[in-house]
Amino acid sequence: MILEINSSSSTPIYLQIVEQIHRRIARGALTAEDPLPSVRQLALELTINPNTVARAYLELEFQGVIYKRQAQGTYVSPGAGEASRVERDRMVAALFARAISEAASFGMTPEEIDGVYQKQWRAHR
Amino acid sequence: MILEINSSSSTPIYLQIVEQIHRRIARGALTAEDPLPSVRQLALELTINPNTVARAYLELEFQGVIYKRQAQGTYVSPGAGEASRVERDRMVAALFARAISEAASFGMTPEEIDGVYQKQWRAHR
DNA sequence: TTAACTGTATTATTTCAGGCGATACAGTGA
DNA sequence: TCACTGTATCGCCTGAAATAATACAGTTAA
Incomplete structure (x- = not known):
């Protein structure tokens, strides 16, 4: 999962993540039950704090786009589109x-x- | 010119001033060429800083609602309504x-x- | 059971923009 | 020249938002 983060942008990192996940779902690059990288994994790739990723995931979960299996990982919801x-x-x-x-x-x-x-x-x- | 300022409001003082002047013009309580109090005068009445009044007047002038005569005062524009x-x-x-x-x-x-x-x-x- | 992985909660730091005030400046007119 | 206009500059304060450090808690598989 390679995301483009512009840390000098005025839109916060966590929203950039949210938006890009949305786009991937919109164009079908991510579909139901696809796993997302763990908060630590993605944080490592982007060299940001895991909490920032967690916040993005929280937002996406609230929107019903992804869901979490306890202590197992994060996945694209059925009906994410x-x-x-x-x-x-x-x-x-x-x-x-x-x-x-x-x-x-x-x-x-x-x-x-x-x-x-x-x-x-x-x-x- | 008695204005009601709520300093604990979340809308800034200078916008409260702008809004109330707008209302007075809308209901005809202020019409073309009516003088407005000087920035110091109004600041005194409201016990705020002259700059805050000046900022409100600047906004109103930008909107074409009032105009200033150099070193003389501020007046309601013709066509303010x-x-x-x-x-x-x-x-x-x-x-x-x-x-x-x-x-x-x-x-x-x-x-x-x-x-x-x-x-x-x-x-x- | 324990190691290694998930996400979560709490708290602190940092940054930034907005609002406002102190104060000095500049123009006009009686 | 005095007393009044508005203006410009600068700095402080505060509140909110974003991010990070760090410790916690649940699951799974060796």
Whole structure:
């Protein structure tokens, strides 16, 4: 398991790990029941602290993407792909919810809010 | 100019000032060419540092809501109401832009993204 | 049973950004 | 020139986040 860690990046190491595992699952490079390296093993490879890897695994476990067998190792969950997609949707949904509630709290009408959304959508392409 | 400052709030003082000025303009309590208290004056009233007031005024000036006459004072801009609305739209637009670009970078299709938006919109009411 | 491996818990260190204040500077006008 | 405007520079403080050091606890196989 070779991961690319940019320690001078502003995004923390543990999140870089989370993200890269997500990507591997998305493109099928990791599938159900595949074992992940132990926290110590991966920590050695990346020359970081085992706790940092553990934190990444904790996050991934919370998201339902991986699971642990006590004192045995860490594995990709069955349905990791689905879980990964759910997580992605959850994050995007949170961003939209924030935008909508902020707008509403500023007294924008539904039409105005939708107008801004449509405009950004057009601007995106 | 009596403002309510909650120094134990998590939102910084200078933003509390910005927000309250915005509100006064929105409800017409402040209109074009109305003078604002000097940075020292307001700082005295609120028992904070003049720099903190200056920072709030800087932000409001950047937003086009107020303007300064050199060594003379600070005044509400003509069209402050409009500027205030523009600023509001700008902020909301930024939130939507963020949501859309994040979603796209995660490989969501336009349909999926719009679906999430619609769902949040329904959830909001 | 014990050695060698899993993950976990606790606590400390470090870093960094934000917010705010002290203080000195610069422009304007009565 | 005095008294008032806003400005610039600098430094301190604090809180949160990230990471690390280290000790703990469970499983498995020789």
